[in-house]
Amino acid sequence: xxxxxxxxxxxxxxxxxxxxxxxxxxxxxxxxxxxxxxxxxxxxxxxxxxxxxxxxxxxxxxxxxxxxxxxxxxxxxxxxxxxxxxxxxxxxxxxxxxxxxxxxxxxxxxxxxxxxxxxxxxxxxxxxxxxxxxxxxxxxxxxxxxxxxxxxxxxxxxxxxxxxxxxxxxxxxxxxxxxxxxxxxxxxxxxxxxxxxxxxxxxxxxxxxxxxxxxxxxx
Amino acid sequence: xxxxxxxxxxxxxxxxxxxxxxxxxxxxxxxxxxxxxxxxxxxxxxxxxxxxxxxxxxxxxxxxxxxxxxxxxxxxxxxxxxxxxxxxxxxxxxxxxxxxxxxxxxxxxxxxxxxxxxxxxxxxxxxxxxxxxxxxxxxxxxxxxxxxxxxxxxxxxxxxxxxxxxxxxxxxxxxxxxxxxxxxxxxxxxxxxxxxxxxxxxxxxxxxxxxxxxxxxxxxxxxxxxxxxxxxxxxxxxxxxxxxxxxxxxxxxxxxxxxxxxxxxxxxxxxxxxxxxxxxxxxxxxxxxxxxxxxxxxxxxxxxxxxxxxxxxxxxxxxxxxxxxxxxxxxxxxxxxxxxxxxxxxxxxxxxxxxxxxxxxxxxx
Numbered sequence: 001x002x003x004x005x006x007x008x009x010x011x012x013x014x015x016x017x018x019x020x021x022x023x024x025x026x027x028x029x030x031x032x033x034x035x036x037x038x039x040x041x042x043x044x045x046x047x048x049x050x051x052x053x054x055x056x057x058x059x060x061x062x063x064x065x066x067x068x069x070x071x072x073x074x075x076x077x078x079x080x081x082x083x084x085x086x087x088x089x090x091x092x093x094x095x096x097x098x099x100x101x102x103x104x105x106x107x108x109x110x111x112x113x114x115x116x117x118x119x120x121x122x123x124x125x126x127x128x129x130x131x132x133x134x135x136x137x138x139x140x141x142x143x144x145x146x147x148x149x150x151x152x153x154x155x156x157x158x159x160x161x162x163x164x165x166x167x168x169x170x171x172x173x174x175x176x177x178x179x180x181x182x183x184x185x186x187x188x189x190x191x192x193x194x195x196x197x198x199x200x201x202x203x204x205x206x207x208x209x210x211x212x213x214x215x216x217x218x219x
Numbered sequence: 220x221x222x223x224x225x226x227x228x229x230x231x232x233x234x235x236x237x238x239x240x241x242x243x244x245x246x247x248x249x250x251x252x253x254x255x256x257x258x259x260x261x262x263x264x265x266x267x268x269x270x271x272x273x274x275x276x277x278x279x280x281x282x283x284x285x286x287x288x289x290x291x292x293x294x295x296x297x298x299x300x301x302x303x304x305x306x307x308x309x310x311x312x313x314x315x316x317x318x319x320x321x322x323x324x325x326x327x328x329x330x331x332x333x334x335x336x337x338x339x340x341x342x343x344x345x346x347x348x349x350x351x352x353x354x355x356x357x358x359x360x361x362x363x364x365x366x367x368x369x370x371x372x373x374x375x376x377x378x379x380x381x382x383x384x385x386x387x388x389x390x391x392x393x394x395x396x397x398x399x400x401x402x403x404x405x406x407x408x409x410x411x412x413x414x415x416x417x418x419x420x421x422x423x424x425x426x427x428x429x430x431x432x433x434x435x436x437x438x439x440x441x442x443x444x445x446x447x448x449x450x451x452x453x454x455x456x457x458x459x460x461x462x463x464x465x466x467x468x469x470x471x472x473x474x475x476x477x478x479x480x481x482x483x484x485x486x487x488x489x490x491x492x493x494x495x496x497x498x499x500x501x502x503x504x505x506x507x508x509x510x511x512x513x514x515x516x517x518x519x520x521x522x523x524x525x526x527x528x529x530x531x532x533x534x535x536x537x538x539x540x541x542x543x544x545x546x547x548x549x550x551x552x553x554x555x556x557x558x559x560x561x562x563x564x565x566x567x568x569x570x571x572x573x574x575x576x577x578x579x580x581x582x583x584x
Contacts, residue, residue, distance in 0.1 A: 053572050053576050114562065
């Protein structure tokens, strides 16, 4: 259901939504009521498609987008930039204000024509080739956690025994394996963050939280 | 068809443009965002500044008519309501409305009495200012202008019905622009419009064609005689294919009644004209919207009419999104414009963008 006047964050999937909500809550942001509507798009193409329309409809609001880098930051940013500039006819300030490259701590920009603030976060850290949500979550595993190393080894080994996940999904396999060995086995990311299996304050995670607060003007 | 509309100094708008107009234009925005003011501005532009329209607009807004003690019982128009900032200073109080493509824009300006000779009526006090109305280009009057009597240094307009040669615009015979709003036209007026349409056989058939888009079995429509005070819903009778007796239109529900009003209005507007709809779909069940709008779009295309519809309705936006999704031709026929007098331009969503917005549950109203 379309939510009236509330600001909105568009994310790529349920994992992103739950992880973000719990990470923000662990960092002191209240979600009762939610400060922002977090909208799940079914995949990255759908999220990209929504960008120009969400910004146009974002008068007097903040609108954010969290998307996995997946390929290279340059390619991902080029796709985002194209979408945003497609409405520069309506909002000429975008031609000058839309950055050529993503900011390392998350991009925010103001569109004065409609009193809007728009922001982009490329998972995990706005710069990692092939990066995704899991890379950010991995920074929240306690350094030196031996189960995490064993999960990595086991995931690598599993491919010798016929495991079918693609190499680029190794980190997903390893993290879910690691979660399978926690006190309550098999918790999904969001509740695992809540249960403090994950920490909440790696430098990347803190940057993300700061970006979120800056974008949505939360103290 | 208009591509864009520019409004200067009218009501809540200091300087405002609506761009990329389509055949069907939804006007969206909060209450008091200026949606109705935009419809009024189009009306004034399309009638080339008919002062009777200023009077009609005031009557619609109900509480904006005033009286002079010298002529009690005569409703007069307070001109200040139309001017941004409510100024009536002679020589400074003005507003302008224009469009691309032409014709030229139309301007309204309060001028000193000495600058013209207004029509007079001995039953009314002598005017002490003039309202100058005419075509404008770049904020200046071009060609002949016409002047209208005002009182109280430009505060008050004299009523047009006192000057028979400037008869107030009424619902009735075909016009270039027509307005449908809450309670307007009345069922009497609608019956009169239907009467005029019946005098042109082709137009009567076109109304049936439009109504048949929703209820294919309706073959004729009969209004009660003008002067009877029956309720519209009960009294209008329709003939059904294969049935001997006519049945009340009300039997078919609200959707057809709304469509009939719009069909009569569309056929009463001259080809190439403009139809203004002001929250006309209030109270209609959401399931009727897609069929209703498809019928309206088809009729508008057939008669080359441009439609501006002010609405709050999510169902309306959803219906148009669905229609835009059905074909790229239909998608190019519609646009939605967010109106906010605090900004300088409307925020326009094409048919394609409306569809994406609805799919992603992005609120555009």
